[in-house]
Amino acid sequence: xxxxxxxxxxxxxxxxxxxxxxxxxxxxxxxxxxxxxxxxxxxxxxxxxxxxxxxxxxxxxxxxxxxxxxxxxxxxxxxxxxxxxxxxxxxxxxxxxxxxxxxxxxxxxxxxxxxxxxxxxxxxx
Numbered sequence: 001x002x003x004x005x006x007x008x009x010x011x012x013x014x015x016x017x018x019x020x021x022x023x024x025x026x027x028x029x030x031x032x033x034x035x036x037x038x039x040x041x042x043x044x045x046x047x048x049x050x051x052x053x054x055x056x057x058x059x060x061x062x063x064x065x066x067x068x069x070x071x072x073x074x075x076x077x078x079x080x081x082x083x084x085x086x087x088x089x090x091x092x093x094x095x096x097x098x099x100x101x102x103x104x105x106x107x108x109x110x111x112x113x114x115x116x117x118x119x120x121x122x123x124x125x
Contacts, residue, residue, distance in 0.1 A: 018060060059110075094106050
């Protein structure tokens with residue numbers, strides 16, 4: 001992706017996380033420690049959500065930047081143009097910030113972690 005001020009290339013994946021994203025990550029780390037210690041905690045309150053029998057990490061609760069900035073920085077992919085995706089070229093997954101990307105048709109979404117009942121039971125041992 002090109003930086004707007006100096007027109008130089010910037011690898012967006014090398015930027016530090018937002019405060020919100022870092023906080024969600026810390027909640028998942030805390031949950032893992034509590035599980036290792038044998039404490040009973042509710043996964044839904046510590047950075048994960050259940051969706052279609054899968055656990056999905058909550059990466060952030062806020063947009064990573066103001067809307068006007070996101071329209072400049074993130075891709076405007078259209079269905080069928082995966083090779084031209086600005087996020088993919090920058091080494092990033094498409095996100096909610098990619099306004100034109102549809103979750104159902106985007107081929108550059110982050111992987112979804114699927115758990116089965118045995119693995120879920122192990123979380124509470």
